Amino acid sequence: MTAAFSEDHEDQPINGDLDLAERQALRRVAGLSTELHDVTEVEYRALRLERVVLIGVWTEGTVRQAENSLRELALLAETAGSQVLEGLMQRRSTPDPATYVGSGKAAELSDIVIATGADTVICDGELTPGQLRQLEEIVKVKVIDRTALILDIFAQHARSREGKAQVELAQLSYLLPRLRGWGGNLSRQVGGRAAGGVGIGGRGPGETKIELDRRRIRTRMAKLRRQLAGMTTARDTKRAERRRRKVPSVAIAGYTNAGKSSLLNRLTGAGVLVEDALFATLDPTVRRAITPSGRGFTLTDTVGFVRHLPHQLVEAFRSTLEEVSDADLILHVVDGSEADPEAQIDAVREVLREIGADTVPELVVINKADAADPLAVAGLRRREPRSVVVSARTGAGVEELLTVIEQDLPGLEHTVQVLVPYDRGDVVARVHEQGEVVTQEHTAEGTAMHARVPVSLVAELEEYITTTA
Template sequence: MNTADDSRAREIARRVLARQAGREPIAEEAGALEREFREGTRRRAIHGAELEEIGEVEYRQVRLEKVILVGLRTGGAAAAERSIEELEALAHTAGSEVLGSFLQTRDKPDPATYLGKGKAKELAEVVREQGADTVIVDGELNPSQRRGLEDAVGVKVVDRTTVILDIFAQHAKSREGKAQVELAQLEYLLPRLRGWGESMSRQAGGRVAAGAGIGSRGPGETKIELDRRRIRIRMARLRRQIAQMAPARHQQRASRRRGNIPSVAIAGYTNAGKSTLMNVLTDGDLLVEDALFATLDPTVRRTTTADGRVYTLTDTVGFVSNLPTELVEAFRSTLEEIAESDVIVHVVDASDPDPVNQVRAVNEVLSGIDGAAQIPTILVLNKVDVADPGTLAAVRVSLPAALEVSARTGAGIEALQEEIAACLPRPQIMVDVMLPFSEGALLSEVHEDGEILEQEWSEDGVRLVARVGEGLAARLGEANIAS
């Protein structure tokens, strides 16, 4: 361990001990420790831009240090520039140093090198001059395009999807989240395997190394074939692990449902301020970081409305435009939480240059979730305190029903809480019962899960007029002592 790592480890240990001794606030330490952990996963700089003769699996694990961004301007210039800016933010989040960007105007991507032969040579010159070791393409490359572009520029080429998956791999914390992201990475990698250098095509029979000699040699496996076999074995194991973990998540969700606790899912574009908003609504301590995909694993917190009704809030992973199909499995737990919710709070970054495009991108993802279209949705414009007045005025015209809030300053939060309360489902069964004092637990459950309309105390017990769920109504009927 080097000096910097040793100092970081000592600082983390000091904070944990201080927290246990009650000398530092737990809420602040939770976020600080998470940031320390993520800093430890940042990419470390390496020297040299030459491709090494290593296994394809190791080679394709993204080691982003010094990168050049590449994009195509097939339509409007503004859209292409916004997309490349988002890719730069993704690269920084993955731990890269962005040396520059390269935009090419074409009607459609070149089938051989994505950019075209001439521009690929020009890019190779830029890569050599800047000392870059990786090129990131703002799009999804097919295997032949990636091979062609790599051959032209002489350094590793990855696409937007690979970078997003790499960020997911850094930020996943739960066992299920890590397994889902690794599976998505391998599914994306498998059809894109290629050899690099002669070491990827050397063949040898299984007994050659043992000196079996003439007549014992067979074709053996190429290194790339060995990679493929290992990947398929690992994918099968991951699928089994994920299948074994899924029932626990379903059981947790079913438990909340049995208690008739309404659920609210916070969805939206990445870095729109969802975690900050959830902290404000629940007095929580979720990690807040100005980075894309700061939240990956869904987090559930309990809170109450102004009239005392309990509901859960779920913070979900942010979406991006042109979400690749390979990422769907990594989003699986988030998509299920959204599909099972009673209300969706769609958070939009009002400070973004094009908030309407964010709304469009998120709606495309939500439209692919079964049943999401029927769930009441509250559109929330966050970060209005730092939004451009002209942009905000245009958004008000395009999205007149949106609520305007600032999770940082607290502006508009009360109106949002009232809107959430109005959208939450109310218990349907009306009861009028007299509960004995011995049924204090049942009374507490009515306060927590029901909606009390009247409550009168007497010598015999407590008279309640309330709306409750079906199961609770049955138990109240059994405990009723009214004549």
């Protein structure tokens, strides 16, 4: 079942054809089991948690990268409430088109499932409907893939009405092509009560049970899209109002559990839920923050990303993710204590490209500096020259981060002192509308204002300026 891998292979990526021994190996990944040894604890825990075996296919990169991916899958499974019994992976050039790990290894996986008493197999990849069905027939227990697992976690964590609708839409999009039945369910024709109580009008020309289920799913998806369109209007209105007032927008993006919410709390005192768990934040939070010189801007906490983030989720959460693509600056938060932060950075940027946010200016924030290896942090800074090292927990580096944010905020390049006559109220209104007023005082000669304004407004204010910078 297992095969010894020499240390020389651990950091070598796959090149060319694989050796027979390597292709036939089903390698155990150490340190993944969360099974308790106390018999009574296991018995009680089995009532509450699904007992799962993880399986992955290592197609590229090094052993360490492949094992990190499976360890992340274990964290996802535990976040969903599962008990990880075993973690296995097979080295192949490509996943088997029929059974994901190859028919022989699938049979071995079935033996492992029986030996461990598992009731679920989780695959580290997205399975086709055919792979899912055939692998389930071999192992004789429920099989889910990485996408279904992430969707389940999102469903558990969604709190707002919009978040729940987005997750349900993503789940239905994933389920629709994978809908299947057994025996007569595939071909049974329905009408009357089985057709939803609509009688002859809903029967159709021999509509089968599975066709009826598909139609109901499509109807529900259409309804959810209409609901989300209505919810998007309110978010767009607020965003347009901020743009009208020329309030700069900064979005916090990054890998899940990188410390984005902790950083938001440190910068704004928002009091957002902080939890050491994957995808603790699903609903975006917008708070006002202030730079060291007193300039205001909005800070938006967004949902975390992950490797191979399901396409269905990206589509369903598109209205939420627009907070990132419409921002003036992205704070890309990275967990400096993570084993492979470079891979996480690449995964986040892949999603940013997918939502059209790759053109927004980006500042990398290396978080958890208090727990990170200084050498690893130094390596990250060399890889990402535009970066700041902080600790959201201790507050170290936050002042430097605010200073850099202020330098990167667009517009309002000029600070002016103006004295506007009382008969030019239109000029005062324009300063309030297009700029940011720091102080305002009514004097005998007129309205004295200290404000930051865009370059386009400086010429209009020139005759009233007393000081400029």
